[in-house]
Amino acid sequence: MKTIYNPSKDTWSEILERPTQTFEAIEDTVKNVFKAIKSEGDVAIKKYTKQFDRVELDKLQLTDNEISEAQHLVSEELKEAIQLAKANIEKFHAAQKTDPVQVETTAGVVCWQEKKPIQKVGLYIPGGTAPLFSTILMLAIPANIAGCKEIVLCSPPNTEGKIHPAIVYTGNLCGVTKIFKVGGIQAIAGMTFGTESIPQVYKIFGPGNQFVTVAKQVATQYNVAIDMPAGPSELLVVADDSADAAFVASDLLSQAEHGKDSQVILVTTSKKLATDVAKEIESQLAVLPRRDIAKEAIKNSKLIYVDSDTEALALINEYGPEHFIVCVEDEDFYVSNIENAGSVFIGNYTPESAGDYASGTNHTLPTNGYAKQYSGVHLDSFYKAMTFQKISKSGIQAIGNAIELMAAAEGLEAHKNAVTLRLKSLKNN
Amino acid sequence: MKTIYNPSKDTWSEILERPTQTFEAIEDTVKNVFKAIKSEGDVAIKKYTKQFDRVELDKLQLTDNEISEAQHLVSEELKEAIQLAKANIEKFHAAQKTDPVQVETTAGVVCWQEKKPIQKVGLYIPGGTAPLFSTILMLAIPANIAGCKEIVLCSPPNTEGKIHPAIVYTGNLCGVTKIFKVGGIQAIAGMTFGTESIPQVYKIFGPGNQFVTVAKQVATQYNVAIDMPAGPSELLVVADDSADAAFVASDLLSQAEHGKDSQVILVTTSKKLATDVAKEIESQLAVLPRRDIAKEAIKNSKLIYVDSDTEALALINEYGPEHFIVCVEDEDFYVSNIENAGSVFIGNYTPESAGDYASGTNHTLPTNGYAKQYSGVHLDSFYKAMTFQKISKSGIQAIGNAIELMAAAEGLEAHKNAVTLRLKSLKNN
Numbered sequence: 045m046k047t048i049y050n051p052s053k054d055t056w057s058e059i060l061e062r063p064t065q066t067f068e069a070i071e072d073t074v075k076n077v078f079k080a081i082k083s084e085g086d087v088a089i090k091k092y093t094k095q096f097d098r099v100e101l102d103k104l105q106l107t108d109n110e111i112s113e114a115q116h117l118v119s120e121e122l123k124e125a126i127q128l129a130k131a132n133i134e135k136f137h138a139a140q141k142t143d144p145v146q147v148e149t150t151a152g153v154v155c156w157q158e159k160k161p162i163q164k165v166g167l168y169i170p171g172g173t174a175p176l177f178s179t180i181l182m183l184a185i186p187a188n189i190a191g192c193k194e195i196v197l198c199s200p201p202n203t204e205g206k207i208h209p210a211i212v213y214t215g216n217l218c219g220v221t222k223i224f225k226v227g228g229i230q231a232i233a234g235m236t237f238g239t240e241s242i243p244q245v246y247k248i249f250g251p252g253n254q255f256v257t258v259a260k261q262v263a264t265q266y267n268v269a270i271d272m273p274a275g276p277s278e279l280l281v282v283a284d285d286s287a288d289a290a291f292v293a294s295d296l297l298s299q300a301e302h303g304k305d306s307q308v309i310l311v312t313t314s315k316k317l318a319t320d321v322a323k324e325i326e327s328q329l330a331v332l333p334r335r336d337i338a339k340e341a342i343k344n345s346k347l348i349y350v351d352s353d354t355e356a357l358a359l360i361n362e363y364g365p366e367h368f369i370v371c372v373e374d375e376d377f378y379v380s381n382i383e384n385a386g387s388v389f390i391g392n393y394t395p396e397s398a399g400d401y402a403s404g405t406n407h408t409l410p411t412n413g414y415a416k417q418y419s420g421v422h423l424d425s426f427y428k429a430m431t432f433q434k435i436s437k438s439g440i441q442a443i444g445n446a447i448e449l450m451a452a453a454e455g456l457e458a459h460k461n462a463v464t465l466r467l468k469s470l471k472n473n
Numbered sequence: 474m475k476t477i478y479n480p481s482k483d484t485w486s487e488i489l490e491r492p493t494q495t496f497e498a499i500e501d502t503v504k505n506v507f508k509a510i511k512s513e514g515d516v517a518i519k520k521y522t523k524q525f526d527r528v529e530l531d532k533l534q535l536t537d538n539e540i541s542e543a544q545h546l547v548s549e550e551l552k553e554a555i556q557l558a559k560a561n562i563e564k565f566h567a568a569q570k571t572d573p574v575q576v577e578t579t580a581g582v583v584c585w586q587e588k589k590p591i592q593k594v595g596l597y598i599p600g601g602t603a604p605l606f607s608t609i610l611m612l613a614i615p616a617n618i619a620g621c622k623e624i625v626l627c628s629p630p631n632t633e634g635k636i637h638p639a640i641v642y643t644g645n646l647c648g649v650t651k652i653f654k655v656g657g658i659q660a661i662a663g664m665t666f667g668t669e670s671i672p673q674v675y676k677i678f679g680p681g682n683q684f685v686t687v688a689k690q691v692a693t694q695y696n697v698a699i700d701m702p703a704g705p706s707e708l709l710v711v712a713d714d715s716a717d718a719a720f721v722a723s724d725l726l727s728q729a730e731h732g733k734d735s736q737v738i739l740v741t742t743s744k745k746l747a748t749d750v751a752k753e754i755e756s757q758l759a760v761l762p763r764r765d766i767a768k769e770a771i772k773n774s775k776l777i778y779v780d781s782d783t784e785a786l787a788l789i790n791e792y793g794p795e796h797f798i799v800c801v802e803d804e805d806f807y808v809s810n811i812e813n814a815g816s817v818f819i820g821n822y823t824p825e826s827a828g829d830y831a832s833g834t835n836h837t838l839p840t841n842g843y844a845k846q847y848s849g850v851h852l853d854s855f856y857k858a859m860t861f862q863k864i865s866k867s868g869i870q871a872i873g874n875a876i877e878l879m880a881a882a883e884g885l886e887a888h889k890n891a892v893t894l895r896l897k898s899l900k901n902n
Binding site for chain 2: 121122124125126128129131132133135136139140142145146147149150153155157160162163174175176177178210246247264267268269273288290291294295297298300301302328332333334338379382383384385386387388389390391392393394395396397398399400401402403404405406410412413414415416417418419420422424427428429430431432433434435436437439440443445446447449450451453454455456457458459460461462463465466469
């Protein structure tokens with residue numbers, strides 16, 4: 045892991061550059077699958093499932109039998125862990141509910157804002173070696189609190205035509221309305237267009253490999269919204285001598301094991317800590333099952349020493365980390381002044397994995413610098429904010445002239461006329 | 474205007490089809506301009522301004538002198554109208570502020586959500602025949618309330634190198650920090666990359682022609698967010714015998730004058746009203762200055778008679794109109810049950826142009842059916858929701874085991890290890 049001392053500001057963007065991804069090569073594949081599924085529906089889905097997942101399916105939707113069968117395959121202790129996580133995530137997301145906002149802006153002019161659930165949402169959950177059932181908690185729980193009517197879950201089947209039982213258990217527990225054994229591009233295309241068995245949805249959430257990422261981008265061309273643009277996972281830790289080097293190293297590695305393109309960064313005002321963390325990384329890395337992945341990610345990663353907290357903060361805000369851990373004496377300085385980060389973890393006993401699983405916050409977060417302008421998934425991700433207004437006769441008399449003047453100045457006479465007609469009718473009465 | 478009686482549900486999607494737009498032809502032009510501005514900055518901006526706007530500029534940013542000069546060119550009565558609108562828009566958007574949400578999900582596990590302003594935003598305001606200064610109110614006012622530090626406005630200059638004075642006046646009034654005489658693709662590219670004079674921004678808002686629409690799409694490939702996907706403007710009115718045919722026609726026409734691809738729809742349970750509105754449209758249309766545009770839009774538009782309110786509501790929710798006017802006896806039925814609409818206007822004295830200008834609601838709304846999944850611009854459009862958490866020793870002891878179990882079940886041992894190390898250290902103490 046490269047250590048950099050006091051980098052000058054004009055080198056920051058180079059030092060903080062993220063591993064880039066280009067997906068152009070697979071765009072054609074994705075578009076072809078979309079085309080086929082748009083015109084052939086389930087037939088095409090089954091064809092691609094055979095081709096990509098190497099399994100022939102009769103029925104795409106999980107039956108009640110399959111769901112209750114899966115429940116028995118999850119250990120009781122894992123179920124309890126999932127239930128604990130669910131309770132915390134529910135508490136935190138339910139607290140994000142807001143009341144309608146109503147204002148009488150002028151006497152007789154009443155405006156209000158109400159949030160209405162997105163009626164149909166789709167959740168994509170990757171399968172394979174790491175069955176990310178935790179992501180179901182993060183998506184289905186707020187979807188349910190918001191009141192989304194249709195919550196569709198797609199996840200790829202294994203070669204026996206089954207979905208990992210923990211995925212099925214968690215989906216069922218969190219109020220998913222339909223579960224489909226469909227993965228990859230074909231899942232995203234299926235939810236975009238709808239097929240004989242898969243409902244069309246209005247917004248698609250969830251992580252995935254490069255094919256899923258491109259498929260979600262393509263879906264947006266067909267009037268579907270997506271949770272946020274994708275990018276490799278990343279973590280930035282700011283730490284000083286009050287931090288524990290072993291803990292910091294374990295946090296950096298927990299992010300590094302996600303993928304070879306993950307990026308982890310330590311910013312520190314302590315040279316001793318930088319040295320200690322580097323050593324700890326070496327020793328902890330050696331015994332990790334996913335060390336080959338983590339080792340590659342560590343190559344993209346940096347230990348950065350800076351002289352002051354002010355300098356550190358500026359650099360961190362410039363980077364806009366997805367995950368930001370604060371292990372310093374003066375926590376308040378960073379917590380109050382952080383402008384760009386997805387989620388912030390404060391203190392020596394707040395590992396990032398707490399937020400990944402069970403503390404209550406959402407783990408679907410903006411990466412790739414998107415923390416500068418995107419929120420992570422939160423309750424509002426499952427709502428649209430709609431506005432309403434009702435104007436009385438005296439209300440339109442109070443603001444009508446202003447509307448007429450402005451519409452005329454913009455050259456929009458029909459806009460003006462809609463008010464003029466009403467004002468005239470009131471004069472005549 | 475075509476009248477349709479009791480269409481059966483399987484014909485709805487055809488009847489409600491929106492005029493389509495395809496922009497592929499101009500994508501190359503847009504990408505070339507982006508490339509040039511990325512590498513040449515202001516030089517390229519000036520080159521394209523000369524080419525597209527037919528004016529050679531020395532300086533792109535408006536000077537204080539130019540700003541104060543413009544103030545004198547706006548009539549006092551228009552200024553007062555703009556100030557009235559500003560006051561209402563401020564009241565409604567300020568009321569949308571939310572407090573941080575804090576929850577102790579488990580004893581010792583404190584999670585909170587705080588909204589932080591997007592630091593740098595860009596507003597694009599078209600020029601030309603209809604100077605849309607009202608859009609500045611809709612964008613700069615909430616940007617200011619949210620606390621965005623840099624609020625950049627770009628608008629194309631005329632052949633004399635000037636921006637319409639109402640745009641300059643409104644921008645200055647609403648706290649825009651810098652105004653640039655740059656339009657079209659070059660404005661969007663300039664704000665995406667930043668140039669010697671134009672600051673790089675994180676999110677771009679505002680309407681525009683097809684070049685601006687494609688440029689905003691391209692900008693998202695360079696890590697910039699945009700307010701929402703674009704589409705032609707649209708209005709749906711539901712009305713019964715309690716409605717005034719002349720008012721309804723004036724509202725339909727106010728939307729129709731926006732562009733030839735605008736779409737307006739009347740859904741009614743009264744055959745008499747359908748006939749009356751059709752007649753009113755003919756007579757009002759004849760005297761409109763923008764009748765050529767409105768006439769084309771009316772061709773895309775429909776009067777739909779249905780037997781019941783239930784049927785009407787289902788059809789409206791299927792369409793998801795940008796603007797939705799409710800002029801019926803039983804308003805409550807529609808107001809309570811509308812699921813998909815950008816903004817709702819209730820009663821005979823609530824013309825859509827009130828919301829376009831001065832009632833207080835925002836006029837930047839989801840069109841093209843996007844009301845199913847997107848909010849219109851509102852205060853939160855200028856924030857990111859960030860989460861924070863702080864876990865105590867007893868907190869991690871309470872949830873640590875659940876995290877370990879879940880991480881292990883997902884095959885992410887380094888995630889587990891970050892917790893295990895901490896739990897062990899607490900046992901040893």
